Ligand SMILES: *[C@@H]1O[C@H](CO)[C@@H](O)[C@H](O)[C@H]1NC(C)=O
Ligand SMILES: *[C@@H]1O[C@H](CO)[C@@H](O)[C@H](O)[C@H]1NC(C)=O
C-alpha cells in the first residue's frame with residue numbers, strides 16, 4: 001500500500017517536472033522534488049524574500065533614493081539617445097528574466113525619470129521605424145515609410161522629397177550648427193530606417209543604395225539614395241562617427257569588400273573612398289575600419305572622424321556573431337564616445353539596438369531578448385564613461401511589437417519556456433505573438449509546443465495569425481532619462497516631443513532652450529519676487 005502511494009506521488013512529480021525538461025531549464029541541483037520552487041537564487045536568499053523585512057527595507061531604500069533626487073538644471077553638454085528598435089514594454093520585462101530573474105534591473109531601469117511615448121505616424125495607426133525616426137530625431141511626425149520629411153511627402157514619391165521645404169532636420173543637424181560633434185552607432189545597416197533618421201531625407205526607406213532607387217523607376221541622380229546622403233548630405237557629411245553594418249551600399253557592384261562580398265551600387269562609386277578623401281581635404285583625421293580588430297586598434301589621438309562598417313549587411317545577431325570579427329554594440333558605443341568626448345562643445349550621439357526588432361519579426365523571442373540584454377550593456381557603458389552632471393542619456397523605443405508575456409508560471413520559470421497547460425490540455429508558452437511566422441496548426445488542433453526545442457535560438461514562438469513577418473505593435477513605448485533636465489521626460493507624450501526636450505536641455509535647435517535669456521530672466525524675476533516677499 002505504502003509503495004503504491006509513493007508510486008503515485010512519484011508519477012505526479014514527474015508530470016509536474018515535465019515542463020521544466022521541455023523548457024530546457026531544469027536544474028537538478030536545486031530541490032529536485034519540488035520543481036515549483038526552482039529558482040536560480042539560493043535557498044537562503046529565498047527565505048529572505050519570505051520575510052516582510054526584506055520588502056520593507058527595499059521599499060524604504062527606494063523612498064530615500066527618491067527623496068534625495070534634485071532636478072538637474074545644468075546645461076546638457078552631451079546628449080546620447082539610445083533607441084531599442086521594437087523594444088516594447090513586455091520585451092523589457094521579459095529581458096530582465098532572461099538576464100537573471102524577475103527582480104533584476106536592466107541598466108536603464110535605474111534611471112530616475114520615465115515617461116510614455118505615443119508612436120503612431122501621420123497616416124498609420126502603428127508606426128514603422130522610418131516615420132518614427134522622423135519623430136524622435138526631427139521632432140515632426142511624418143508618413144509611414146518616409147524618413148526626415150514632412151507629411152507633404154508620401155511614401156515612394158520622389159518629387160516632393162526633393163523640395164527642401166519638406167525636409168525635417170534632425171537634432172544631429174541642430175547640434176552640428178552649435179559646433180557639437182555628432183555620431184551614430186547601430187547594429188543594423190547604417191542606411192537602415194532608424195539611423196537614416198539622423199541624416200537622410202527620403203520618400204522611401206528602401207532606397208538605401210542607388211540600385212534601389214533605380215528599381216523604383218526613378219533617376220538615381222535626381223532622387224538620391226540614403227548611402228549617398230550619408231556621405232554628401234548636409235548632416236551626413238558632418239557626422240564624426242558612423243558605426244554599424246551595410247558596407248555593400250557604399251561599394252560598386254563590380255567591387256568585392258574585405259570579406260569578399262559584392263557591392264550594391266551601380267554608379268561605380270566607392271563611397272568609402274570618397275568619404276576618406278573628403279575628410280582629408282578638410283584637413284581632418286579620418287579612420288575607416290571594417291572589423292573588430294580595426295575598431296579596437298583605433299588611434300583616438302589621430303581620429304576625429306570614424307567610419308566602421310562591420311558587415312556587408314546588418315551586424316550579426318549577438319547570438320550568431322563571430323566575436324573575433326564583429327564588435328558588440330557595447331564596443332561600438334565605447335569607441336563612439338571616445339571619439340566624441342574630444343569635442344570641447346560636447347556632442348550628440350545616437351545608438352540603436354536594431355536587432356531587437358528583427359528578432360521579434362522572426363518570432364525568435366530568444367534573439368529579441370538577447371539583443372535587449374546587449375542593448376542594456378551598451379547603455380551601461382555610456383553611463384560609466386560619462387557624468388550625470390553634463391550628459392543627458394535618454395533611452396526609448398520607436399514602436400512596440402506583438403509579443404505578450406503572460407500565464408501564471410512560477411517565479412524563476414524559464415521565460416522562454418512553458419507557462420502551463422491550456423484548456424485543450426496542450427501546454428502554452430510564456431511568450432506569444434499576436435501574429436507572425438510562428439503560427440502552426442496540426443490536424444485541426446493547436447500545435448503541441450511541448451515537442452519543440454525552445455533552447456534553439458531560431459525557435460519561432462507561437463503566433464495567432466500566420467504572417468511571414470510578425471508586425472509592430474501600436475502600444476506606447478517607455479522613455480527613460482538621466483542627467484540634465486531628465487525630469488522633463490515624464491508623463492505621456494507624443495513621440496515627436498522627445499527631440500524638443502533633448503534640444504531644450506542641450507541648447508540646440510530653434511525652440512525654447514535652457515540657455516535662453518528669456519528663461520534666465522524668468523528665473524531672475526522669480527528670485528526678485530521671493531526677495532521682495534522675504535524683505536517685507
Ligand atoms: C515646396 O514645398 C512647399 C511646401 O509644401 C510648397 O509650398 C512649394 O510650392 C514647393 N516648391 C516647389 C518648387 O515645388
Ligand atoms: C594620446 O594622447 C594622450 C593625451 O594627450 C596621451 O596620454 C597618449 O599617450 C596618446 N596616445 C597615443 C597612442 O599617442
Ligand SMILES: [Zn+2]
Pocket residue numbers: 086129357358361472
Ligand atoms: Zn520592424
